[in-house]
Amino acid sequence: MTAFHADAVRAVFVRTWRASLRRPVPLTFSLAQPLLWLLLFGYLFQRFPVGPRWAEGGYAFFVLAGICAMTVLFGASQSGISLIRDMQTGVLRRILATPAGGLDILLGKLLADVTRLMAQATLVFLLGWTLAGNPRLYWAAAPATLLAYALFALAFSALSCLVALQARSPEGMAAFVHLVNMPVLFTSSAFAPRGLMPHWLAVAAAWNPLTLAIDLCRRGLFQDRTVDAALWLPELLALALALVALAAVRVLRFEEAEA
Numbered sequence: 001m002t003a004f005h006a007d008a009v010r011a012v013f014v015r016t017w018r019a020s021l022r023r024p025v026p027l028t029f030s031l032a033q034p035l036l037w038l039l040l041f042g043y044l045f046q047r048f049p050v051g052p053r054w055a056e057g058g059y060a061f062f063v064l065a066g067i068c069a070m071t072v073l074f075g076a077s078q079s080g081i082s083l084i085r086d087m088q089t090g091v092l093r094r095i096l097a098t099p100a101g102g103l104d105i106l107l108g109k110l111l112a113d114v115t116r117l118m119a120q121a122t123l124v125f126l127l128g129w130t131l132a133g134n135p136r137l138y139w140a141a142a143p144a145t146l147l148a149y150a151l152f153a154l155a156f157s158a159l160s161c162l163v164a165l166q167a168r169s170p171e172g173m174a175a176f177v178h179l180v181n182m183p184v185l186f187t188s189s190a191f192a193p194r195g196l197m198p199h200w201l202a203v204a205a206a207w208n209p210l211t212l213a214i215d216l217c218r219r220g221l222f223q224d225r226t227v228d229a230a231l232w233l234p235e236l237l238a239l240a241l242a243l244v245a246l247a248a249v250r251v252l253r254f255e256e257a258e259a
Helices: 006-021 024-044 058-077 081-089 091-096 102-131 139-167 170-186 199-207 209-222 226-258
Strands: none
Touching: 006 024, 006 102, 024 058, 024 102, 058 102, 058 139, 058 170, 058 209, 081 091, 081 139, 081 170, 091 102, 091 226, 102 139, 102 226, 139 170, 139 209, 139 226, 199 209, 209 226
8 A cells, every 4th residue: 555646646647638639539439429319309309398487598597507417427337448448458567566556656647537527518508509599697606516427427437436446457447338227317317307207216316316417407507596506515525535535445455465
C-alpha cells in the first residue's frame, strides 16, 4: 500500500481522458444516442399530459432532464470496463509497481470519468434545449444541477469500478450494465412525473437516487426552486461517499494481493 500522490492522480486523470479521446466512435455514440432518444421520446409522447409548466417546450422539454440523467447513468455504468482491460493486459499491475497506489488510480479515474460525463451531459442538455425551442430556463440553478449529476456520476462510476474489481471479466461487467441500467432508468422520474405513475412505481422512483438528480434539475432550472431541491444534495453526497469508500477498500485489497 502506498501513500496518496497528487501527481499520480493527475497522471491517471490525463491518461483516462486521452484514452477516451482516442476512441472517437464510442465517444460520438455516447452523444448521439441520448439525442436520438430525445427526438424519439420527445415527439412520440409530445401529447403526453405532463402539466402546463411544460407547454412551451412540450414533452421534449420535460424529458430533457431525464435524457441527461440517462447519459450520465449509461456512461458511469461503464467506468469499470477500462479497469478490466488494464487488469487483463497487465497495465494495472505495472502502474502499481510505480509510486502510484491503488487509491491514486481509483481517484484519478473517477475524476476523469465524472468530468467527461458532465461535459457530455451539458452538451446534450444544450442541444436538447435548442431542439425543444429554447424554452425559459433559470440558469442560476445550473451549478446545483451540475453538482447533483456529478454526485450521481461519482457514485455510479465508483459502483462500476467496484464491480469490475470484483468480477475481473468483461462478462461480469456486461451483466452489471445490462441488468442495472434499465431498471434504474425506468424506475426513476426520467420519462414521467411520479404523480402519473402507478403507486408501486412512484414509491420505487422516490427511493431511486437518479430521481433526486432529475427532480433537482427540473425544480431548479425549469421552476426556479433550487433552494428546495438542493435539500437532496446531502443524500446524493452520502451515496457517493459510501460507494467511493467501498471501491477504495476493494482497490486496496487488489493492491495488497498484487504486492
